Amino acid sequence: MSRGDGGTNQGDDGTKVRVLPAGPHALLVELADGQHAEAFHAELLRRRERGALPGVREIVPGARTVLLDGIPDGIPDGIEGPRGGGAWVPEHGGARVPTARDRLARELLSWQLPPLQSEMHDAVEIPVVYDGPDLDEVAALWGVGADEVPALHSRTAF
Numbered sequence: 001m002s003r004g005d006g007g008t009n010q011g012d013d014g015t016k017v018r019v020l021p022a023g024p025h026a027l028l029v030e031l032a033d034g035q036h037a038e039a040f041h042a043e044l045l046r047r048r049e050r051g052a053l054p055g056v057r058e059i060v061p062g063a064r065t066v067l068l069d070g071i072p073d074g075i076p077d078g079i080e081g082p083r084g085g086g087a088w089v090p091e092h093g094g095a096r097v098p099t100a101r102d103r104l105a106r107e108l109l110s111w112q113l114p115p116l117q118s119e120m121h122d123a124v125e126i127p128v129v130y131d132g133p134d135l136d137e138v139a140a141l142w143g144v145g146a147d148e149v150p151a152l153h154s155r156t157a158f
Helices: 034-049 100-110 135-142 146-154
Strands: 007-010 016-021 026-030 058-061 065-069
Touching: 016 100, 026 100, 034 058, 034 065, 135 146
Parallel strands: none
Antiparallel strands: 007 016, 016 026, 026 065, 058 065
């Protein structure tokens, strides 16, 4: 992982995962959509519970992202160098030394997540009356008559 660039991987289902540095001690994982982000977040929580993500203090889900914060300093054991350097460690012996954040980024890209399963929920029906003062305006925006708005609106699952 180079400064400012993220790693990218494509899953078996064709979805892309990008891992980007986010400050000196964090990674931002970008996923295809909210469903994939939710599945990735759940997997992170499972693995942290098993002790597989030592040092990661916070796992913060977003709409299409998951932030992992509090990744340890990043300087591998036995390497002399300034602390607080995050993923950008000085050269050591002529080669760049991978940090904890670098290794975690590569590991995240290699994960094979279980296939997404759509959850079925019982429908909740909310009685609605379509007689508001903006009904004609909504109909005009949708390009339909006011009498068609209830049917169009009620066929959409939210």
